[in-house]
Amino acid sequence: MKIQVYGKGCPKCHDLTHNVQEALKEIGKEDKVEHVADINKITEKGIMLTPALVIDDEIVSEGRILSVDDIKKAIMDK
């Protein structure tokens, strides 16, 4: 599974990344979280509001810090 957090590196992006890692740990997966900070890549993806969570190239959330539970649900649904 490919898990990416898009954002220019503000505190909110770090919080989202942290929650994703936490969610992965709770599920027992060892996938890496990739952080995409390049602004042109963020735009190419069609993301307007950061931080955004992208799982397997699909935008799961934009402009919000998802909770650990929400992220677990999103990963399970894949």
Next chain:
Amino acid sequence: MKNSSKFLISIAVFLGFYYLPIELLPFRNPIFEALALAKWYAREHVLLCLVPAFFIAGAISVFISQAAIIKYFGAKAKKILAYTVASVSGSILAVCSCTVLPLFSGIYKRGAGLGPAIAFLYSGPAINVLAIIFTARVLGWQLGFARAAGAVIFSIVIGFLMHLIFLKEERERHAQGNFAVPEEEPSRPLWKNAIYFSSTIGILIFANWAKPGASDSGLWVKIYQFKWFITAIFGIVLALVLISWFKKDELKKWITSSWEFALQILPLLLLGVLVAGLLLGRVGHEGIIPSRFVEKLVGGNSLFANFFASIFGAFMYFATLTEVPILKGLIGAGMGKGPALALLLAGPALSLPNMLVIRSVIGIKKTVVYVALVVIMAAISGIIFGILVK
């Protein structure tokens, strides 16, 4: 570190400065000035101004649908509407440059184009509620108002000029598909949100109603006499609104997001206050930089003073809100009101690091033109403002 311990530390630092026994210190020098200034901010501006402002900023980010605004920036959106929304939406969408830049890039490449993108880029950091409230409170309402009005007018003018200057390129460039607008269901009708926001803003305005001067009369004085009464009415309205219309879950989100703003902004702001105190001292006292230097460079309302302030502001990086204590220090040391506005209009919108990011999105030529437009217009408005308030 846990949030609760971070919260306790913030309270401890605040109380520390609030009750700082600076009179007992044996020295009178720049370090004394830095501490004294921090104490003054802790006493005068934290509880009544910053704390409510954080709650308002938090409420905006949680309860106003950002998606609803972004749709006005789409490739097919009406241009006039796109400019108008871009010039004011910073007050709702943006608090830090990390939000502004992805939106700017998206509007430019996939949405309404260069003009509205530039308008948003410029007004975003300048017009956010925290900045306007704090500027008006610390530097006076004239500067706060001039900053807000200047930011809105500037952003439209600069955006439109950029559009005209690069008209040919814009026509040849085709938008690369639209962007997706995330869908959200509004949880409460608009009028309920309107009452909610006006009651929070009412509390903020009337709790901070400034003491009337000797020359003021009439309504201003009357309102001042009853300010706590008026504030209390707004407080009761807010309490009723919260109890009857809001879910517990929403309130929790509101508190969390307000706390995040506070956590993000306060440490840097404290640092800004200490540096301003160290370098410039309080009003009527000197820090490390002698007042005559400040007066020579940016005193009065000359062409040089205004341009110096606007160029300095354009390249310097200010963390959110720190421009305010630094300006307060500069004004205390003899900076003119005109150059102060020039710095306010050029400063938060631009900095060397964000110029580099902008360049990677729109290229070097457009970036240079944009920076030049901002610097020149900021300086000119400074001169006009300087003449008006004299």
